[in-house]
Amino acid sequence: MGAFAQTVTTGTVFDFTKKTLSIPGVSVRNLNSKKVTSTNKDGKYTIAANIGDLLEFSAVGYHTDTLYLTNLLNRTIYLPVKTNNLNDVEVSAVRMNSQITDAKDPLAEKYTLLSTGGNLNRKRMTDKVGGLGLNLGYGKYKRQQRKEADLKEKEMYQQEIDENFTPKAITDLTKLEGEELKNFMIIYRPSIEAVKGERPFRYTFYISRAFVAWKKLSPQERKLQDLPKLKAN
Structure with missing residues (x-):
């Protein structure tokens, strides 16, 4: 029996609001293989994975995010800060700063929120947010x-x-x-x-x-x- 070559995926985790602020100590869990690692002082991680695996990112004070791997390229992950009590707000527009780049790895793919489109007028940001858009039906999406x-x-x-x-x-x-x-x-x-x-x-x-x-x-x-x-x- 031949042995599989070890495959890994790497990336860096940043604060969603402060795009250049890396987050150390983020728990990175492969939900398929149950392997767990954490980001280093620069917010970087390396974990064994294969295409089709689900990675979960969690840290104290941040929303948990889940990422489905379609490839093993290096990634940049942004985690939103978790807040318990927010005043009602109405978002009328979203503008991304095109000058913001990842100075540490400019070639990394950037992953931000995928569930904001068509839902910019929501009153409270209390749902779990992340790459899979759980408010749109996480279980069905995952299947x-x-x-x-x-x-x-x-x-x-x-x-x-x-x-x-x-x-x-x-x-x-x-x-x-x-x-x-x-x-x-x-x-x-x-x-x-x-x-x-x-x-x-x-x-x-x-x-x-x-x-x-x-x-x-x-x-x-x-x-x-x-x-x-x-x-x-």
Whole structure:
């Protein structure tokens, strides 16, 4: 069995209001793997993660935020300060200062609030805010994101199988051609579960073992069986 290479994601956490103020001691938790780390004195973190994982950022005095990983690029996270009692306010406009940049890592992707659009006139800012917009239905959003991540993962493995379990690769190893090659590829095509369970998957070794099993089949077993004909009602 091959071993997965360790994958990590990195980033820096800043105060949402004071954009250049990094926050040390922020707890960063991978909700999928349960791994936990915290930001250093410069607000930077490094945590083991994979695409499709959910990261949770929490700190005393700040709103907890959750981020769905679509890639492992370096990120800049902004946490809003938590306030218990706020006077009623009415926000008529929002203007972002285009001059604000992350001096520590200008190439980092910036993640701010995603749930403000269309809801700028809310009276009280008491909802939990963050990258997933919990006030719009966190549970449904998370299930949809996981479903999309699963589909994306399956497509990735299918593409890998198509690129390695090819007629040329099989013919070079087994000398099978024509109808026998076609039947062999249909019967012994690796499953996603098998490829996912052994990383990296050894296609040459797998084809060789499959060919040994193929030679033990009877001529009838090597042929694809026709579907039974349906009887007329």
